[in-house]
Structure formats: structure tokens, C-alpha cells
Amino acid sequence: MHIDKRSIIPLYSQIKKNLELKILTGEWVPGFKIPTEKDLAKHFDVSMITVKRGVLELVSKGLLYRQRGRGTFVSKKVDKNIQQLVTLRNLEDEGKYYPHKQLKFEKIIAGEVISKALEIEPNDLVYAIHRLKLEDSNPVGIEYTYLPQELFTDITPAMFQDDLIYNTFTNKYGVTLRKARIYISTILASEYEADILEVSKADQLFVLERFTYSEDKRIVEYSKFIIRQDKANYFIEVTL
């Protein structure tokens, strides 16, 4: 497919279709670094703005992703089970390494929102643990976790270093977990989120809000996960 400058179809739309075809036909495989916008503009004999618009449409469709300073790549999407993703524990893979970068670790007063989520009093103390989840050194999600201080005394940042929250619960505090309820919604990336997740501002992101219940039906944890949508196809499975 070539670009037809006399067509009524806008040029950026033709560029988009052209690049999309290369991906869908497999000419450009997942992980492939596509030519720079300058090179594409030269190749198609159109302006860089036109190329950029076409490319950005494919980024928002999740077919391409941009890495600052590195270039634009064909997305490598894998299937991920949300149920497993948010309830991960080291059952089979004891000692497996879960890379996280700690963004914040502090004891704070719960306040209106967090106290409501944890069903405690607004003046109660909670641990606020904010972490950036990494995969192959790439940021995939921000995890905001809140734990009632009353249940988890003497928590230290090291306990959450490169491990899963549920492992710490079970292994270090002997809490028996019963069920988790996970609310799914979406937001458009704020400047802060875009910055640390390395996406563009206003990109669509998943929000998973997890409420974890212990055996005695108490809410022992409230976490909010802000997740990139372009990294995986997220699914759930239900037995019928």
C-alpha cells in the first residue's frame, strides 16, 4: 500500500494504515524497532507531523509503544490472568525475585478515603507503601498499598523489597488470607503517572483496586494498582 496524496483519506490515516499492515502481516514483528519519524517522513514524502500523528494513533491502539530516548517499537503483548496477577503468592516459585522500586514507605494517618477502604477510623495509623513494579527493567505498574498499622507492627521497608505483599503477610505475619475483591476501572494518565510509567499523558491506564480479607473477614489490605494497558492482554477465567 502506498500513500496517495490526492486521496480524500487524510495522509496521517494512510500512514497509520500502512504501518498497521506491516504489523498485522508480521512484516514488523513484536519488539521490532520501527524507523524514526524522520526516516518515515522521508520514505513517505510527507511531513514529520503527519507521520507522528499516524504513529501516535497506533500507540494509543496499543500496537506500538514509545520508549523515551530509545525509539518506537512494535508491542509485545502477552496474555495475563488478572486473578493470578493480583493474588500472586510464592507457592511454586519460592524465592523468586519480584523486582520493585520503592517510591514511598511511611506511617501516616489514614484520613477519609483510606480509612473507609480499610474500615478503620480516620485517625488510625496506616503504612503507605508505594512501589513501582518492573518487568525486564521496564515499569509496568504503580502499586499504592495501605496496611492498618494495628495488624502489622514493625513493618520495615526491607520486607517489601522485591517481594510480593501477600508473601510478607503469610510468611512474616502469619495472616491467613481468605478472599480478595478487585474493582476494575480506567483512568487517563496524570503527568506523574505518565512520567514514572513512561507513557504519554492522558494514555489510558487500568486501575485495579484490591481489598484483601483475612479468615476473620477483616480487611487487612487495600491496594490500588495503576497498570499500563499496552503491555498485556488482561483476562479472567470463569468455570461454568
Add this chain to the structure above:
Amino acid sequence: MHIDKRSIIPLYSQIKKNLELKILTGEWVPGFKIPTEKDLAKHFDVSMITVKRGVLELVSKGLLYRQRGRGTFVSKKVDKNIQQLVTLRNLEDEGKYYPHKQLKFEKIIAGEVISKALEIEPNDLVYAIHRLKLEDSNPVGIEYTYLPQELFTDITPAMFQDDLIYNTFTNKYGVTLRKARIYISTILASEYEADILEVSKADQLFVLERFTYSEDKRIVEYSKFIIRQDKANYFIEVTL
């Protein structure tokens, strides 16, 4: 909170905050019809464009919803279990009425996308059944369902009139269902979707893609549900 015209905070943003406060404090309860944009403009002594922008921000946040010709209302969000939602069957509620408006019912050639989803040949025939799901006469989602003709001979539109797909499977065809895998993603409403779901173009919508497997591990159904996000808080539950 009043509007400060000399503030550096944009007027629409002040309007938004003001209205938001009325909702969050409960002054305006779920289902409440808020004053018209004309009345609000008069009340705040600002332009209707400013009011509209503030209102639309709250619509996109899901706190308000607009019904064409009726006005703008405070959202009534209910909690909905996605697992139950997409695997509904008449187990306890035999004969319950599930209102749907049929948009399309035809036998077509599967083509590339549908044949891949159903794991059949591109030239195989499928039933394409498009329905609008209603709740309290309001549109809540579009359901695009595709069934391999080979498995479901002599399907008639009446079979899907105000009933659930899974009921038809079980009650009329004796198919034993095994599991469903549901992919969750989002899109911005197209003009067509916005029109029939009565939302604004480019509003965020959920996309649930369901693949249903029968006892013999065959894919017996592929459905794509386009769902309004402003009507409910969607969650899943996982036993730990």
C-alpha cells in the same frame, strides 16, 4: 464554595469542584436531576460554555450522566461482579426477563477475525447476533455475539429475544459449558456506540471479549460486550 472570578483557577474547574462537592457531601443524592446548564450559568454568573465544560468533566469521571432530552443526573453506581455478569444463567431465577433490543441477526461468512476467534475456517458460516442490553429501559451495553452455524442449526431470532445466550445454549441445544475466558480492555466510544449507548463520543467504555468453551474444549461462542463504565463499579472476586 463560591466562584472566584479573580482566581487563577479556571472558572470551569471551580464549577466542577463546586458541583463535585455537592455530590460527595450527599447534598445531591444518586439519581438527583441537577439544574439545567442555563440555570447553573445564571446561578454562578458564568457562561453556559463554562458550566458545560465543568459538567462534562464530571460526566467523564462518572459522577454525573446525561440523558438526551431529559437532563443531567447524579450517577447511581452499583457494584457488579464481572464473573457473574458475563456468565449469567437462569439457575435460581428461571423465567426471569432479560430485556434486550435486537440490532442485527444474520448468517454471515466468518471472515478473518471471527474465524480466528472461533477457531473455524474463514469461509465457515456463523450467526452474527447484535443486541442492545437494557436496564430500566436504559442502554447499558452492546453485545456482539458470534456462533458457529455448524453447532447451532436453525437458530431463530426469537430464541434470543429477552433471554441470555447461555440459557439458549443449555435449554435449547443441550450444550454443556465448561469455562469462559474474558479479556478486558477499553475503547473510546465511536459515533455509532455513543449514539446507541447514549454517551458522548470518545467516552471511555469497557470491552469484554468472551470465549466460551464447551465440555469437549471447543469454542462454542465468541462475544464482544461494549459496556458503559458510568453505570456500575465492576469487580471480580478471588478466593485466596
